[in-house]
Amino acid sequence: MRIDLHTHSTASDGTDSPAELVAGAAAAGLDVVALTDHDTVAGHAAAVRALPAGLTLVPGAELSCRLDGVSLHMLAYLFDPEEPELARERELVRDDRVPRARAMVCKLRELGVPVTWERVAEIAGDGAVGRPHIATAMVEAGVVDSVSDAFTEEWIANDGRAYAEKHELDPFDALRLIKGAGGVAVFAHPLAAKRGQCVPESAIADLAAAGLDGIEADHMDHEPATRARLHGLAADLGLLATGSSDYHGSRKSCRLGEHTTAAAVYEEIVARASGAEPVTG
8 A cells, every 4th residue: 555644735835726636646656645734624525525536535634833932743634623622723823824924924025035925825825824835936036946945044944034933732732632633643744854943852752652643754854864763763652653745736846655654554543543534535
């Protein structure tokens, strides 16, 4: 089985619609794909309607969190999307994305970058606006060569010159909410240092003690040595180790299925979940 447990659609900051995403997953030879848009489940229904025969969809979301001033992301799988407390927190995060993005555009303009809120909003469309939309506008303006080039301290990386904070969950609260909604929690790209500051491994151990199910070890932003270290850490802490593409369509260079999750790990995720089930076309 080929299993990719981290992808994004136009419901957040990907460039493929949910229907295009699942079609692309089938064309890439995947057996299982998770749709994990940022802080939203808005793309799930469309993905299910368009699901090709033989492809299994894992409904999920990537939740924005912050611990001791460090931003981190928590992948939530197979939770009940109607559970009110988790739904309320997702809404709070989404609602704060617009003023945060506006603040970042203002900071960029103060730095002489000719981007506008109107263009960023147009790029985001109906999706949950985020930094990749701002980065795309910066590419269009000729300020940077690629979306990834915008994610530096010079521009919009964590603590960058044009960075602005948004409402984010405490990861321990996120774990409680995910578990309360019958879901499974995996720490996304935990040691992706190129994205900015990472939480220490001691924090991962604390999260494991609080109920974290797994860590995303195989990811494009982890060097081979880091992947090996994370697999070892997962074994030491009794965590599942996943692998995923973090696919964003044309907004990033990664391909669907670039990194994958072992079938036994996927089966354990499904066994632990009680909030929702995978859907097979």
